[in-house]
Amino acid sequence: MFIAKVIGNVVATQKNEKFCGMKLLLIQPYISKDGALQISGSSVVAVDSVGAGVGECVLFTQGSSARLTPATKDAPVDAVIVGIVDVVEVEGKVLEKP
């Protein structure tokens, strides 16, 4: 899994029927580097399965495992938010969330 910040949302009217009712969030992955959380890699569109909102720091899962939440079961989905991050601690120091 990776840590990310929810930065926006995506609306699609014409879509696969399994996407009806799903909340699609745009997220920006972050990594731990030099004692801080820093932007890393490309923004991703993930399904929300935990009630996340814009501005929150989240944990997301990719690949086939993204289908193993109640919100995404059997859907053609490859990224899902599985938790809202409270604390990231590196070598005894709590990192500031982005």
Add this chain to the structure above:
Amino acid sequence: MFIAKVIGNVVATQKNEKFCGMKLLLIQPYISKDGALQISGSSVVAVDSVGAGVGECVLFTQGSSARLTPATKDAPVDAVIVGIVDVVEVEGKVLEKP
């Protein structure tokens, strides 16, 4: 999932029989960066499952989840278009589609 623009199409006559009748589109992934949608990564060949056409902004899924649409069931496919994007909103601002 990632956002992409449909930029072309691919024709293959000699192919796996599961590909018969599939529409193969060439898509260019985009990410959100500096408040705009920008090209990111390599062009991909994806199966269309929602009636997308050249010039449209779409959402696509990769990996085993790409087989979970009616158009791609049990086929040796690793990328599928699952929605046509109407709006991408980042921090309250609607981004211009590519």
Add this chain to the structure above:
Amino acid sequence: MFIAKVIGNVVATQKNEKFCGMKLLLIQPYISKDGALQISGSSVVAVDSVGAGVGECVLFTQGSSARLTPATKDAPVDAVIVGIVDVVEVEGKVLEKP
């Protein structure tokens, strides 16, 4: 899926028994960029499932979906050629094949 050119082949005598009889081709992925097909990424070893040969432009599939052809069923294979590309058209222009 990605587009690639078949550039060579690989021979392995001591191997997993599921590989017996498989044709292993070395392929070089190409992407569409600036109105042309250009080399992108690393060469890959893929199983041929459509009768492709050196010099041909092909379509290949990766990951678990690579096992969904008659040639690769239940085999420890993560890349397979699924079609021979006739035409790649971008914004109304047919690209020259590599």
Add this chain to the structure above:
Amino acid sequence: MFIAKVIGNVVATQKNEKFCGMKLLLIQPYISKDGALQISGSSVVAVDSVGAGVGECVLFTQGSSARLTPATKDAPVDAVIVGIVDVVEVEGKVLEKP
């Protein structure tokens, strides 16, 4: 699999129910280069399945295989620690662990 060093941990209270009781560790992948183990790629959040702790050198698995440990069965998890590395030997030389 890749080698990594456990550098911290992640706490998430609001999360998918399958994550309850899981220990989420932040790990930094390492590769062998020029006769030493060097940092490579982005930090990853992985579930611990072997009793690993901060500062230890571990082996981790990604993708659908990450669900094949007792700690991660059927969970929406894409990275898991599967072993604690004692020795990495390259061309007869034991590399110093990070």
Add this chain to the structure above:
Amino acid sequence: MFIAKVIGNVVATQKNEKFCGMKLLLIQPYISKDGALQISGSSVVAVDSVGAGVGECVLFTQGSSARLTPATKDAPVDAVIVGIVDVVEVEGKVLEKP
């Protein structure tokens, strides 16, 4: 699949029980470039399923397909060596093995 050279091995005593008896090899991927096999990407830890040893040129498979050998069945493994490479031929020329 990719071509790699076996450069070392990894020992882990405390590990997932499915790893008991597995031989873990450190491998360095190679690609074909400019008429030669060249180092590409990060070193990987792969399970040996064909009796490979340090210094040999091998073929390896990643992802869920890595579980489809007798040595790795149902194990939390994402990389496995599936063959020992005898010859890599590019455009009629046999490449020197690394």
